[in-house]
Amino acid sequence: MSKPRVKIPKSAAAGEIITIKTLITHKMESGQRKDKQGNPIPRMIINSFECTFNGERVFGCDMEPAISANPYLQFTARVPESGEFEFVWKDDEGSVFSTKKKIKVA
Amino acid sequence: SLLRPAAAQQSITQDDLLAFDPVGNVTLLHVTDIHAQLVPVYFREPSVNLGVGEVAGLPPHITGKEFLSTFDLTPGSYKAYSMASTDFLALAKEYGRIGGMDRMATLVNAIRAERPTQTLFLDGGDTWQGSYTSLQTQGEDMVRVMNAMKTDAMTAHWEFTYGTERVEELIDQMDFPFLAANVRDTDWEEPVFESTSYFERGGVKVAVIGQAFPYTPIANPRYMIPSWSFGIREKELQERVDEARAEGAGLVVLLSHNGFDVDRKLASNVTGLDVVLTGHTHDAVPEAIKVGKTLLIASGSHGKFLSRLDLDIRDGEVKDFRYRLIPVLSDVIAPDPEMAAVIKDVRAPYEADVNRVLGKTESLLYRRGNFNGTFDDLICDALLSERDAQIALSPGFRWGATLLPGQDITVDDVYNMTAITYPNAYRNEMTGQMLKDILEDVADNLFNPDPYYQQGGDMVRVGGMGYRIDPTKAIGSRISDMTLLSSGAPIDPSASYVVAGWASVNEGTEGPPIYDVVSDYIEKAGTVAVKQNDSVKIVGI
Amino acid sequence: AAIAGLPSIALGAEKAEMRVAEFLGGATASEGGLSLEMPEIAENGNTVPLTVRVDGEATADRYAESVLILADGNPEPGVATFHFTPLSGTQEASTRMRLAKTQNVIAVAKMNDGSFMRTDNLVKVTIGGCGG
Ligand SMILES: [Mn+2]
Numbered sequence: 001m002s003k004p005r006v007k008i009p010k011s012a013a014a015g016e017i018i019t020i021k022t023l024i025t026h027k028m029e030s031g032q033r034k035d036k037q038g039n040p041i042p043r044m045i046i047n048s049f050e051c052t053f054n055g056e057r058v059f060g061c062d063m064e065p066a067i068s069a070n071p072y073l074q075f076t077a078r079v080p081e082s083g084e085f086e087f088v089w090k091d092d093e094g095s096v097f098s099t100k101k102k103i104k105v106a
Numbered sequence: 107s108l109l110r111p112a113a114a115q116q117s118i119t120q121d122d123l124l125a126f127d128p129v130g131n132v133t134l135l136h137v138t139d140i141h142a143q144l145v146p147v148y149f150r151e152p153s154v155n156l157g158v159g160e161v162a163g164l165p166p167h168i169t170g171k172e173f174l175s176t177f178d179l180t181p182g183s184y185k186a187y188s189m190a191s192t193d194f195l196a197l198a199k200e201y202g203r204i205g206g207m208d209r210m211a212t213l214v215n216a217i218r219a220e221r222p223t224q225t226l227f228l229d230g231g232d233t234w235q236g237s238y239t240s241l242q243t244q245g246e247d248m249v250r251v252m253n254a255m256k257t258d259a260m261t262a263h264w265e266f267t268y269g270t271e272r273v274e275e276l277i278d279q280m281d282f283p284f285l286a287a288n289v290r291d292t293d294w295e296e297p298v299f300e301s302t303s304y305f306e307r308g309g310v311k312v313a314v315i316g317q318a319f320p321y322t323p324i325a326n327p328r329y330m331i332p333s334w335s336f337g338i339r340e341k342e343l344q345e346r347v348d349e350a351r352a353e354g355a356g357l358v359v360l361l362s363h364n365g366f367d368v369d370r371k372l373a374s375n376v377t378g379l380d381v382v383l384t385g386h387t388h389d390a391v392p393e394a395i396k397v398g399k400t401l402l403i404a405s406g407s408h409g410k411f412l413s414r415l416d417l418d419i420r421d422g423e424v425k426d427f428r429y430r431l432i433p434v435l436s437d438v439i440a441p442d443p444e445m446a447a448v449i450k451d452v453r454a455p456y457e458a459d460v461n462r463v464l465g466k467t468e469s470l471l472y473r474r475g476n477f478n479g480t481f482d483d484l485i486c487d488a489l490l491s492e493r494d495a496q497i498a499l500s501p502g503f504r505w506g507a508t509l510l511p512g513q514d515i516t517v518d519d520v521y522n523m524t525a526i527t528y529p530n531a532y533r534n535e536m537t538g539q540m541l542k543d544i545l546e547d548v549a550d551n552l553f554n555p556d557p558y559y560q561q562g563g564d565m566v567r568v569g570g571m572g573y574r575i576d577p578t579k580a581i582g583s584r585i586s587d588m589t590l591l592s593s594g595a596p597i598d599p600s601a602s603y604v605v606a607g608w609a610s611v612n613e614g615t616e617g618p619p620i621y622d623v624v625s626d627y628i629e630k631a632g633t634v635a636v637k638q639n640d641s642v643k644i645v646g647i
Numbered sequence: 648a649a650i651a652g653l654p655s656i657a658l659g660a661e662k663a664e665m666r667v668a669e670f671l672g673g674a675t676a677s678e679g680g681l682s683l684e685m686p687e688i689a690e691n692g693n694t695v696p697l698t699v700r701v702d703g704e705a706t707a708d709r710y711a712e713s714v715l716i717l718a719d720g721n722p723e724p725g726v727a728t729f730h731f732t733p734l735s736g737t738q739e740a741s742t743r744m745r746l747a748k749t750q751n752v753i754a755v756a757k758m759n760d761g762s763f764m765r766t767d768n769l770v771k772v773t774i775g776g777c778g779g
Pocket residue numbers: 139141232386387388407504505779
């Protein structure tokens with residue numbers, strides 16, 4: 001259902017700071033809207049994101065209903081060594097979406 | 107013809123217009139906001155062009171006699187005629203029409219012949235829109251003409267109103283770069299267009315950075331370019347300038363469609379810009395305005411002027427410069443035969459249509475000015491009558507040519523005022539509160555003291571309604587005393603009014619195209635006359 | 648619509664200040680060192696880009712643990728909280744938010760040493776139309 005996409009360089013120099021961009025498809029239902037019958041539509045959003053590198057936290061974000069549909073995040077990471085980034089999104093229903101990306105330090 | 111320019115031919119020559127004591131090693135030629143005007147027109151400069159906050163009373167916010175004295179222009183001279191509104195009607199009869207891309211080509215080619223290895227010819231955008239033929243060919247006529255002009259680079263604004271696909275198609279047809287450093291895609295926020303072009307001129311590496319109109323998706327329909335995001339992006343621009351310097355550029359030029367006040371602020375915040383060629387606000391300023399080390403050039407609109415800026419660049423610095431805002435007086439310039447042939451060719455399929463006479467005007471018809479213009483009053487009259495409305499709204503566009511009293515009104519003339527790709531003339535009910543919100547919103551886009559919050563248009567024009575405005579007040583509190591003219595009663599915030607208007611940026615707007623509404627109205631009337639409009643009271647200035 | 652009724656602005660601003668007070672936990676925030684980059688006028692109130700930046704690189708000695716972002720004219724002011732670490736490299740991150748109308752966006756950063764910084768920026772959400 002929710003498809004994550006990540007943009008990240010394939011390689012970096014040791015200690016280099018790289019830019020990472022992430023997108024995940026999601027309606028981000030704010031809980032503020034009403035349906036055609038006038039009943040409130042319950043909130044259903046991605047509420048957290050975390051990026052780790054070789055198991056260590058790089059960047060995290062707690063999201064609230066004002067975050068736009070298909071949440072976009074851009075941040076940076078210092079790359080000390082070759083390894084693997086993991087990206088994890090969680091929503092209000094407890095669903096977890098994740099993806100991984102390897103990077104090589106020359 | 108009716109309006110033969112007698113004195114012009116006798117006293118002014120093409121050589122007078124081209125007279126220039128050259129300096130240095132680079133010549134920048136700049137045109138902007140041509141608005142697809144291929145053939146000569148009249149164009150009256152504004153008599154009201156208010157500045158607020160720090161820019162109050164500074165160029166370009168001076169008009170009329172004050173403009174003439176500030177720039178030491180002789181009243182009645184051809185320079186006075188072209189740059190200020192004073193005595194416009196008398197001087198128009200004396201000096202005639204302005205512009206025409208065949209005349210422009212003559213001037214550009216003459217300067218190129220004089221400075222063959224030093225000259226760059228740059229187009230600031232709003233080139234592809236504003237006429238019958240540009241609308242019919244979806245901008246292609248202007249791409250042909252600007253290719254034939256051997257343009258070196260352009261940036262854009264109204265170009266985007268042809269939509270994503272058409273813009274991409276036309277860029278493919280261009281022989282020169284389309285530069286827009288400040289456009290990003292809405293998914294990944296990555297550049298969509300080239301930002302910078304490099305040229306060797308007079309032994310100098312010249313970097314030209316393009317800046318498209320930052321508020322295109324707000325001022326014009328966003329749905330036509332849904333995946334492109336704009337903005338001023340000062341920080342990214344600084345990065346492009348630094349990049350250009352690192353590439354060895356000795357001269358860094360911003361080819362900008364920001365509008366003058368935005369560029370003035372930008373030039374004081376971004377370091378390393380030698381020249382900003384401004385556009386969008388249609389200002390014609392006969393001197394280069396210095397902001398720190400940056401020179402700001404304002405080249406007018408409608409092909410009325412060609413700017414020539416000579417620069418002496420040594421050791422990566424401007425050591426000296428000379429500037430002239432050259433009026434393109436159509437009647438004293440020999441048309442360039444090649445360009446005249448191109449123009450004839452692109453207009454040929456439409457000649458019969460554009461020359462059709464709809465009626466005649468008894469009044470001077472113009473648009474430009476902060477609060478109202480007589481052609482907009484005519485459009486509002488047409489909307490009230492043809493759409494059977496109580497109130498009419500007409501956008502404060504700055505483009506649109508001028509017609510003199512006694513002139514025929516042709517289809518060409520109507521399209522010069524209305525040729526847009528979202529022309530539907532709506533008829534809606536609006537509450538008094540909604541009308542107030544619209545006026546306040548547009549007023550802030552014009553009079554916010556921070557130019558980065560401005561959009562560079564003029565105030566929305568109203569028919570059937572009057573109001574009082576204090577431009578110096580804060581957002582939401584500038585407008586008062588809104589009155590329905592037909593009854594003299596105050597506009598009630600909770601009452602509904604039938605409002606007709608055009609150029610809505612909302613998708614799915616319904617109604618007949620505005621050019622048909624205006625054409626029908628003029629044809630029915632035969633001869634039109636526009637009454638003096640005193641319905642907007644300006645206070646606080 | 649651009650022009651909001653005053654009561655809802657006041658309510659949003661009040662709620663936002665309550666969130667700020669809670670985040671500060673009695674500390675005071677200084678000015679400078681923290682910036683919020685946004686368009687002056689939003690193109691689309693449904694997706695307004697924003698970038699938060701704390702000056703200086705993130706290091707083990709100094710980094711922004713949390714940056715709270717609030718929009719004081721929305722029905723609920725909360726937007727997001729960014730968490731940087733020494734591995735973040737910079738202390739700069741971007742996202743896109745919904746803004747119901749013209750309003751202030753507030754960022755408050757809590758550094759790892761317990762100090763706080765704050766910045767407020769106006770974003771205009773307009774009806775649109777017209778131009779030169
Ligand atoms: Mn223009």
